[in-house]
Each structure stands twice: as C-alpha cells, then as structure tokens.
Amino acid sequence: MKTTMHTINRRQLLALSASTVVLPAFAQSKYPSKPVTILVPFAAGGTTDILGRLIGRHLATRLGGSVIIDNKPGAGGGVGASMVAKAAGDGHTLLMGTIGTHAINQYLYKKLAYDPFKDFAPVSLVAMVPNVLVVHPSQPFKTVKEMIAYAKANPGKLNYASAGNGTSIHLSGAMFEQMAQVDMVHVPYKGSAPAVADLLAGQTNCMFDNLPSSMPHIKSGALRAIAVTSGQRFPALPHVPTIAESGLPGYDATSWFGLWAPASTPADLVARLNQEINKILSLPEVKQTMLDQGAEAAPDTPQQFAAFIQSEAAKWSKVVKAANVQLD
Structure with missing residues (x-):
C-alpha cells in the first residue's frame, strides 16, 4: 500500500453529513436483529480489550441485545481490522480500533489488507490514553x-x-x-x-x-x-x-481508541451507533472507570472523528519515517 494520505470517499462523506438527521424507522426497529460483535484486534487483557469490553457491556444494555467481544490479534491489529473491513455493513460487526490500525499501519506495512480510510465508517472516538x-x-x-x-x-x-x-x-x-x-x-x-x-x-x-x-x-x-x-x-x-x-523536551505520544463500522454501513445506523456510544461515554461511572484505569473518555461526532484520524495519520507518518520502521 502506498504511504500517502487517502481522502474519505464520497459515500463516507455523504454518510457523515447525514449523521445528524432524524433516524428513520429502519435503524430503530430492525437493529440489532442478532448479536453484535465488537472485534478487538489485540489479545485479551490489553487496553483495547479493556475498553472494548467496557463499551460492549453498556452497548448491550442500550441496544437490548447481546454484544460479543471477539479477540483477533496479529499484525499490529491488522488481522482483526481487515476482518471488519470485509464484514457486512449491517451494524452487527464493529471494530474497536486504535491509533495503530488507522493512523500508523498504512505507513509501516508494505502491503496492508485494508484501507484505513476507504474501508471503514468512523463511528466515534472512544478514549485518549x-x-x-x-x-x-x-x-x-x-x-x-x-x-x-x-x-x-x-x-x-x-x-x-x-x-x-x-x-x-x-x-x-x-x-x-x-x-x-x-x-x-x-x-x-x-x-x-x-x-x-x-x-x-x-x-x-x-x-x-x-x-x-x-x-x-x-x-x-x-x-x-x-x-x-x-x-x-x-x-x-x-x-x-x-x-x-x-529530560526530553518535545516528547509527546498519546494513544487513542475508537469504534468503526464497515464502510458500507448505512448513515442512519452509523448515527444511531454514534449516539449510543456518546451516551455511554457521558455516563459518570464509565468516565470514572476509564480514568481509574488510565484513559479519558473522548466522545465526538463521526465527522470530528474522521478529521482527527486524518490529522493523526499525517503526524505519525513522519514518526514512522524518522524511526525507519517498515514491516512486511
């Protein structure tokens, strides 16, 4: 994959711009129709897993259904991310991704099995860590x-x-x-x-x-x-x-975690998920739990999240180049 920035495609822009409209009956009445899987692309017990399980537990309550956490580690999160990229855009498969999966990997790997911009619909930033x-x-x-x-x-x-x-x-x-x-x-x-x-x-x-x-x-x-x-x-x-x-003035590296859906996910469903995630992140007990564990809740809109990903990708491309790190 080329190490150049990708712009968000027209379908995603339309999806993001529509995220504030009144939700149609489709998202309200038919979703979820089966268990929702949040795929965590790292091993159980790490930060991505901790945050995924916290969000999943509350999301299950809000959606009135089951939420399954599925750990698929490998390739710096790339294995799990590629699985979600290829999943059906029906809201039943989501990715608890990271700064790595969406702002770093495209500059590290000679070949990447997914495009971090074209293959996903940003739902919400979840936490800054x-x-x-x-x-x-x-x-x-x-x-x-x-x-x-x-x-x-x-x-x-x-x-x-x-x-x-x-x-x-x-x-x-x-x-x-x-x-x-x-x-x-x-x-x-x-x-x-x-x-x-x-x-x-x-x-x-x-x-x-x-x-x-x-x-x-x-x-x-x-x-x-x-x-x-x-x-x-x-x-x-x-x-x-x-x-x-x-002793090292200018050193600054903050990780972040967010939720994505496949790019084909309808705009109303992305909006519904964003609203639910933001409500979860505003809960005092969730904010305190995150803080106690070393994370700060960071709710935002799909549009804001998409812009943030672009800016972070630009920043970390320079870090990767300076570190001279490249992976097969």
Missing part, C-alpha cells in the same frame, strides 16, 4: 535521566517490550531511542497483556505501555512508573512526570 514508561522494580534507575544514563553506559543491554511491531507502544519506545540517542533492544509481543506479563516476571526491563493495562500493577507496586508519554501529566497519576519534563 497516554502511554506510560514502566520498569521492573529490579531495574537500577528511577527517573528518565537515570534511565538514559544507564542505557548510554550499557548500549544494547536495556530492552523494552511492546504490544507488537509498529504499535504506538513500539513507536513510543522508538521515539525515545531517537530523541535520547540511546541503543535499546525492542521485544515485540502479540498484545499488551503478554508483554506486561513478561515484564512483571522480569523477563524484560521496561515498556512504554498504554496506561490502562499497566495501571493496576503501578498501584500495587509490581511495576514502577517512570514517566507518562503525553504532553501533560495524567490526572490519575499526578506524581508521575512527563517524559518531556524529565
């Missing part, structure tokens, strides 16, 4: 400056786990290597959960993990939080500094 630099407590460093000094004194000795090649977790580490001018070893896994498991076991040294999957271990003391990757400190961890303020 800073990554967090966590280390096993056995490591001798406790700050970013100490970690950089250790890495420079021990080139190639320090390794960092990730949820997979080309994921935002990987690229957060790659950006750190580039800006700090250190030589570290990347250890990719198929999702955050197995990567965190090995970090907890001391099999790897550190990780630039999505905050929700590491938050319980930070609270328990099983992992040490060195810094967050976002431009600002995260409200739930006010004592943890940003990487930028800890």
Whole structure:
C-alpha cells in the first residue's frame, strides 16, 4: 500500500453529513436483529480489550441485545481490522480500533489488507490514553535521566517490550531511542497483556505501555512508573512526570481508541451507533472507570472523528519515517 494520505470517499462523506438527521424507522426497529460483535484486534487483557469490553457491556444494555467481544490479534491489529473491513455493513460487526490500525499501519506495512480510510465508517472516538514508561522494580534507575544514563553506559543491554511491531507502544519506545540517542533492544509481543506479563516476571526491563493495562500493577507496586508519554501529566497519576519534563523536551505520544463500522454501513445506523456510544461515554461511572484505569473518555461526532484520524495519520507518518520502521 502506498504511504500517502487517502481522502474519505464520497459515500463516507455523504454518510457523515447525514449523521445528524432524524433516524428513520429502519435503524430503530430492525437493529440489532442478532448479536453484535465488537472485534478487538489485540489479545485479551490489553487496553483495547479493556475498553472494548467496557463499551460492549453498556452497548448491550442500550441496544437490548447481546454484544460479543471477539479477540483477533496479529499484525499490529491488522488481522482483526481487515476482518471488519470485509464484514457486512449491517451494524452487527464493529471494530474497536486504535491509533495503530488507522493512523500508523498504512505507513509501516508494505502491503496492508485494508484501507484505513476507504474501508471503514468512523463511528466515534472512544478514549485518549497516554502511554506510560514502566520498569521492573529490579531495574537500577528511577527517573528518565537515570534511565538514559544507564542505557548510554550499557548500549544494547536495556530492552523494552511492546504490544507488537509498529504499535504506538513500539513507536513510543522508538521515539525515545531517537530523541535520547540511546541503543535499546525492542521485544515485540502479540498484545499488551503478554508483554506486561513478561515484564512483571522480569523477563524484560521496561515498556512504554498504554496506561490502562499497566495501571493496576503501578498501584500495587509490581511495576514502577517512570514517566507518562503525553504532553501533560495524567490526572490519575499526578506524581508521575512527563517524559518531556524529565529530560526530553518535545516528547509527546498519546494513544487513542475508537469504534468503526464497515464502510458500507448505512448513515442512519452509523448515527444511531454514534449516539449510543456518546451516551455511554457521558455516563459518570464509565468516565470514572476509564480514568481509574488510565484513559479519558473522548466522545465526538463521526465527522470530528474522521478529521482527527486524518490529522493523526499525517503526524505519525513522519514518526514512522524518522524511526525507519517498515514491516512486511
């Protein structure tokens, strides 16, 4: 796939512009006619899975039907995303996607089994999530400056786990290597959960993990939080500094997660789903649950989400190029 930006096709634009109209009886009376599947393109237990299950539980209540979470990890989320891209546009198959599936993968992979713009109808942004630099407590460093000094004194000795090649977790580490001018070893896994498991076991040294999957271990003391990757400190961890303020000015990497339907999904159905997701994200208990886990609810419209995806794709294309990362 060419590493150039794709514009949203006319059908999607028409679908998005129609998203604020009064919903016809089609979406109201016939949907859902069977269980809705939210496909999570990463392993169970990671941030994408955590958010998918939270949304799925509430969506089932609002739709009055069953919502199934189906984990299909592989290729940095590409395996699961391609499955949804090829699914029927009837609202019964949705994707809990990420910054990776829709803003990064097209610049990483020589061949991609889906087009992140043409093959999907954006439903809503769901959450903004800073990554967090966590280390096993056995490591001798406790700050970013100490970690950089250790890495420079021990080139190639320090390794960092990730949820997979080309994921935002990987690229957060790659950006750190580039800006700090250190030589570290990347250890990719198929999702955050197995990567965190090995970090907890001391099999790897550190990780630039999505905050929700590491938050319980930070609270328990099983992992040490060195810094967050976002431009600002995260409200739930006010004592943890940003990487930028800890020695690498300008460093800023925030992950995000959203919901997509296949491109052929009718505009009224996309609008219905957007309304339901926004109502779920406005619930105080959902907002607090996300915050406790390290995520911030981020409801928006399909139009806003589509524009946001385009801007993020432009940003991360430069990061991927600078990191010189390309996957088969």
